Amino acid sequence: MTEHMIDASIVEAENSKREADLRADYNSLGERLDRRGISIDAIKAKVADFSVAVPSWGVGTGGTRFAKFPGAGEPRDIFDKIEDCAVIAQLTQATKTVSLHIPWDKADPNRLKQAASRFNLGFDAMNSNTFSDAKGQLQSYKFGSLSAYDKATRQQAIEHNLECIEIGKTIGSKALTIWIGDGSNFPGQVNFATQFEHYLDSAKEVYAALPDDWRVYTEHKMYEPAFYSTVVQDWGTNYIIAKELGEKAFCLVDLGHHAPNVNIEMIVSRLAQCGKLGGFHFNDSKYGDDDLDAGSIDPYRLFLVFNELVDIENRQPDFHPAHMLDQSHNVTDPIESLMLSASDVQRSYAQALLVDRAGLKSAQEANDALAATQALRQAYRTDVEPILAMSRFERGGAIDLLGTYRAAGYRQKVAEVRPAVEGGSGGII
16 A cells, blocks of 8 residues: 555645536636537646656755855655655645666665665666765866766766666666766867767767666756866757667757747747657756746747647657756745646646647648747646646645645654754765
């Protein structure tokens, strides 16, 4: 039997206060959608099947380059993190898997598997870390990892990724995500071609160790921590990597890893059209890789990304990209932010499902720009909250995510048993 970190009776009591209003809102929305030829129950069923992974590191308080201000009840280790992830899964019914980061989450794989099974959680992609130095490692990644000039450093980075695969095989993961901070900060510091050759050679060694039913996701980022040049700086380079590695290699798109105003939804379409779109890290940004809550700054862009995903889904029935939140929560309760972000990702998916595809296609073929954009706006402006809430309610989740979580007092309870963490200098968790 699945365990719960929050007593089910609390969720039931909170839901009972809101059930009548939810049913009225759901029926009202259903009538309006029916006039548009849309079945609300069909949309709800698709939403219920949609899941987004929670990053283990996301349940701890993040930080900036300047400081970190930990909150109450900070998770002490990966097992506390799994418990926090279980709360998110329980209330949202939308986060069935946890994505681990090694060595941050390194522990006995069998213990990890047992801890997750308590809450009926699975494990998403494994994340390697060669962008910072771990305690006791022989070579430093200060001047690069998979692309470093030093062969011993490259080999260490390769072996770390192979270790992540081995851990993942034991706990049931089926993918490895590779993001490196390699690059340069000064013109002339590196030879671009040599550095990229080193990266490809290293990545090919990692790729060769992938089990047959695994994937590898390579992740591009325009800048940071290297500011003059980055080895995997954009989707074009990422596509080259995926093509060079083979059929099990795919590109991962993080919404914050692009220059401001880049048309990310077009990148999504291009990679999918070429068969190399592997998945997403959802977050939001105002200036760069801000790692803010998904949909908090530009919810329309998030919708436009999902508009492309639904279009691809209709064209390619076997299209199943990986979805994960990747956020840094500096001033909020991480659990609250992750719950609401998971809901907002689902919201964008639900809205994209409401787009009149036939009408949109006709408008596009007739070069009717206003009719085409109105087809998108009509779907985006539809309040789909009753669909999301009903989907959660019917599966034992919370109608009101924030209200139920706060009524349960989970943060206060864990703060009583988890020692307070002192604030620190800059750097994410």
